[in-house]
Each structure stands twice: as structure tokens, then as C-alpha cells.
Amino acid sequence: MTNLRRGRAFRLLAGGLGAAMTLSACMGGTTDSGKDAAAGYDPKAAVTITWWTGQPEEQEKVAEQLAAEYHTAHPNVTIKVSPGAPTTDDLLTKLSAGFTSDSYPDISYAYGNWAGDLGASGKAQDLTSYVNDPSFGWTDFPPAARAVATSGGKVIGVPALVDNLALVYNKKLFDAKGVAYPTDDWSWDDFRAAAKKLTDKSTNTYGTAYSVSGSEDTTWHLWPILWQHGGKILDGDKPAFNSDAGVAALETLRQMAVDDKSMYLDQTDEKYAPLFNSGHVAMMMSGPWSLLEIKEAKLAYGVVNLPGYHGDHQTVSGPDLWVLFDHGDVNRAGATRDFVKWLTSASVDPRWNLAVGNLPLRQSEKDSPEFAAYVKDYPGGDKFFANLENAKQARPTAPGYEVLSRNVGDAIAAVLQGQAQPKAALDTAAKKSVDAITN
Structure with missing residues (x-):
């Protein structure tokens, strides 16, 4: 989420609350067979993936630019980018309806306090083994963000935004x-x-x-x-x-x-x-x-x-997530993982989060020129970044x-x-x- 979104400040509208209750009541827990959704992934396979960014217009343009850049480097992967819903608050309702009609995206923005219900939907990929590969740099994310991305003992998303009070x-x-x-x-x-x-x-x-x-x-x-x-x-x-x-x-x-x-x-x-x-x-x-x-x-x-x-x-801390969903297609699942790994990398994230006025996702970004520019533009931003050390616990991710x-x-x-x-x-x-x- 962005500065512009924070007028809503985690506000649960009636639709969002109803959607959460629907997910918890109707999905009734994971249907995960235990098989890796991306097992046998062919990185050269031609795939189209859908990315619901949950962003307002200005940030949506940045997302579209990054998706186009990724496609240039991986021409076999086409990324359909859209906000997904009129506002970020509406995404949970849209996801709930999509699970029923099989029209949900491959990647969606999600408020961290939705993690338990999305994890219980049976539609989210289990990313536990993937993110724990040393090449992913999982421990570079703040502990509270990693905790919020974990529901029912499984990692079901990757941090999209980190913050704190x-x-x-x-x-x-x-x-x-x-x-x-x-x-x-x-x-x-x-x-x-x-x-x-x-x-x-x-x-x-x-x-x-x-x-x-x-x-x-x-x-x-x-x-x-x-x-x-x-x-x-x-x-x-x-x-x-x-x-x-x-x-x-x-x-x-x-x-x-x-x-x-x-x-x-x-x-x-x-x-x-x-x-x-x-x-x-x-x-x-x-x-x-x-x-x-x-x-x-x-x-x-x-x-x-x-x-x-x-x-x-x-x-x-109120981390938000990129939640990755399983459509029963190993190549789509693998492509979504590779794209989100790239998007949240220490080299690309400064061009996303710092560019739109958010804190960097990773501790290793603190020495980047983009972070120095951010602190200059937003005095006190370095204090909020340092204050992540005081975010020692996370809100529950239970449904x-x-x-x-x-x-x-x-x-x-x-x-x-x-x-x-x-x-x-x-x-x-x-x-x-x-x-x-x-x-």
C-alpha cells in the first residue's frame, strides 16, 4: 500500500469484513494436497499471469512499467496488470467472489490482516520451501513481515509493504x-x-x-x-x-x-x-x-x-503482502514466483516502494542511493525504518x-x-x- 491508501489506514469496510467471514466459513480450511504448485516448472514456457496490484492510478503506472520491464527480460511471460478492484479495501470481496467462480488472479495485493482468511481459502500457494532457499534472501525482510506472510505454518505470500507506528x-x-x-x-x-x-x-x-x-x-x-x-x-x-x-x-x-x-x-x-x-x-x-x-x-x-x-x-508493523495463488498450472505458479522474487529484490524494490514514498522492504536497501534520496525527501523516514527493530511481534494470521x-x-x-x-x-x-x- 502507498501513502495515498493510508487515508483508509487499514479500515475494514462492511464488504471487506463480510468477505473475510465468507472465506472463513465457506472455504473451511486448506485444500492443499501438499504438492508443490510449481513442481516441474519450465522457465521457458509461454504463460500469461494476472497481477492485481491494489494500487491507485499513480502507483499503478509504476507497476505497469515494472511488468513491462520484466516481460522484456522474459518475453515468454505476459503479465496482465490491473488494480483488481476500485479500491484496495474491495480486493478481498473480489477475491472471495473469484474463488467461487474460478476467476481469481495469479498474484494479488492483500492487507496483512487478511492473511489468515486467504491462507484458509485453499487457493494460496505454499511458498515455504521457495522463500527459504538462500537465493531468495528471506531473512532480509523484517521479522514481523515474515510472520504476517505465514499462516497455518505455511508462507502464503511475500511482503509487499512494511511500516510501523x-x-x-x-x-x-x-x-x-x-x-x-x-x-x-x-x-x-x-x-x-x-x-x-x-x-x-x-x-x-x-x-x-x-x-x-x-x-x-x-x-x-x-x-x-x-x-x-x-x-x-x-x-x-x-x-x-x-x-x-x-x-x-x-x-x-x-x-x-x-x-x-x-x-x-x-x-x-x-x-x-x-x-x-x-x-x-x-x-x-x-x-x-x-x-x-x-x-x-x-x-x-x-x-x-x-x-x-x-x-x-x-x-x-502492518505489513501487506503479495499473495500468490495456485491455478493447477505449474508454469504459471513458477512464473509468479520468479516475478515476485524479482519485484521484491533489493535491486528492484527501491524503484517500487521508495519511488512511491514507502519504506524499503529489505534491510539491505538502507545503503542504497534511493533510500538516501527518500530520507532527504521525507525527513523522519529513516526513523521509521530504524523503528522496525521495535516491531518484535505480529498481529495474528489466524482465520x-x-x-x-x-x-x-x-x-x-x-x-x-x-x-x-x-x-x-x-x-x-x-x-x-x-x-x-x-x-
Whole structure:
């Protein structure tokens, strides 16, 4: 995904949620026979493969150029490129329908939180042996990205985008209130104290902001605080986010939203970033996708680690994937693997992700001239790249995660709006999520 996509910020629209439930309920688990989908692949065979990029117009043009370049070097491989759906959010619905009608692509962009349902569809290739070949450079991808690409013990995709949450702050607002800038060592208590000082109702300015839409944007911002407190999202196949750690994490946010009223509550996912850019929110937990619009707003800003608990500054990464699908044709399967290996290589990826304002996929790209140019264009990008080291855990790739996410998002929204207490809200969300995860 790209900067432009991040206005949606992992937002699960009703169609996407319904599609996930359809995949989980109707596909019922893998139909993989255990045979390698590309066994016996002839790299010289003439094949046509379909690539759903999930990208808006500007990025789609870059994808088309790269596909044409690959075809020039491999004239036997024709790549049909299209966005696949009107928006990235719609891809899961389109894939679900395609699995039923046998009209699904060879490669598709997918949000990382779809991995469990796509892995359970029985249509994704098992890439485990392929990516673990030393020539692929699998360990060059961040650990969280590799984890999200793995569902049911099998690698079902290759990272397409990596990111993470850090703390972005407006220097002008800090200076106006005489508040010291955040540091990498800040605690959540430090964050709360600063947010109170920076809140000024006379100018409609808030210390920080949070989405209460109930979407994945609401949910995934809680996970780093949960992990910092030693909690888990799942314990095996059982919800565990309603532990003491989860309650403490949500109480951290509740105090700012309800007690201090220093947190702007965004009902849509769409407002808090523009409010930050216009100088009405002093700090936001956001990712590298925000840098383009911040730059356009000409703000003096800084980027530091997320606040921590007892010195733990874990963050969450939201990797997205290129998922490769099996059509029962070894040559198509092999061609898709070779193309995605090329696309995500350390030599080609800078011309894809860095060219459209995303972080590089691979650690080995940090010394590339393209990364140096990216950091110059997007100050703070190097901080987000370094912050990948703090992404030590990944969101679950179990089928049903999206349903769990919606339940947790609703619980968070209720608590931050003063309609429920953390323990009761999380207990309710856990109870509602049991069947979604275990079925």
C-alpha cells in the first residue's frame, strides 16, 4: 500500500469484513494436497499471469512499467496488470467472489490482516520451501513481515509493504506551550502529561488523537501498549487480549480520552491526520504514510519511538503482502514466483516502494542511493525504518482475525467515549471472538 491508501489506514469496510467471514466459513480450511504448485516448472514456457496490484492510478503506472520491464527480460511471460478492484479495501470481496467462480488472479495485493482468511481459502500457494532457499534472501525482510506472510505454518505470500507506528509531533505547538519535545525514552506517563499541557480548548487544539470508528485502525493502535505490558492477543486459538495487560493498555488510553479530555476522538479514521497537519493535534501515533501530507503542510515536525512501559518501546508493523495463488498450472505458479522474487529484490524494490514514498522492504536497501534520496525527501523516514527493530511481534494470521479486530475496535471505541470500562468491554469482545477464531 502507498501513502495515498493510508487515508483508509487499514479500515475494514462492511464488504471487506463480510468477505473475510465468507472465506472463513465457506472455504473451511486448506485444500492443499501438499504438492508443490510449481513442481516441474519450465522457465521457458509461454504463460500469461494476472497481477492485481491494489494500487491507485499513480502507483499503478509504476507497476505497469515494472511488468513491462520484466516481460522484456522474459518475453515468454505476459503479465496482465490491473488494480483488481476500485479500491484496495474491495480486493478481498473480489477475491472471495473469484474463488467461487474460478476467476481469481495469479498474484494479488492483500492487507496483512487478511492473511489468515486467504491462507484458509485453499487457493494460496505454499511458498515455504521457495522463500527459504538462500537465493531468495528471506531473512532480509523484517521479522514481523515474515510472520504476517505465514499462516497455518505455511508462507502464503511475500511482503509487499512494511511500516510501523511511531510518535509524530508538531514542534510549533510544543514551542508555543513551552513543552519539551518527546524523546525515544518517553513513558506513557510522559506522553499523557504532555498531552494535557498541549490541549487548548480555546483553539480547539488537542494533545493527541485516536480513531473510534471501530476499524482495524482503532484496534492495531492498542496492540503495542498491550505487548509492552506483557500481554498477548491470542493464547493458542483463544482470545487473550482481555488480560490484566490488555485492561492496563486500554486504561492508558481511557485516562487521556475521558479523564483528561486531551484526546481528539475521530469517528471516521479520516480526520485526525488532517487535524495534525493543520495544527490542531500536537501528537499522533502514525506511520511513514503520513510523511507526504505532513511535508505538503510544511510543518516543523519530529519522529520518535512510541512511548514505552518500563522501558519497552515495542511497536506494531502492518505489513501487506503479495499473495500468490495456485491455478493447477505449474508454469504459471513458477512464473509468479520468479516475478515476485524479482519485484521484491533489493535491486528492484527501491524503484517500487521508495519511488512511491514507502519504506524499503529489505534491510539491505538502507545503503542504497534511493533510500538516501527518500530520507532527504521525507525527513523522519529513516526513523521509521530504524523503528522496525521495535516491531518484535505480529498481529495474528489466524482465520477470523478480522472479526476479532472489529470486536476489539468496538470495545475500544466504547471505552474512549465513556460508554464502558476497559475490563467489561474487553471481556465482551473476547467472548464474541471465541467462535470466529476457533472455527
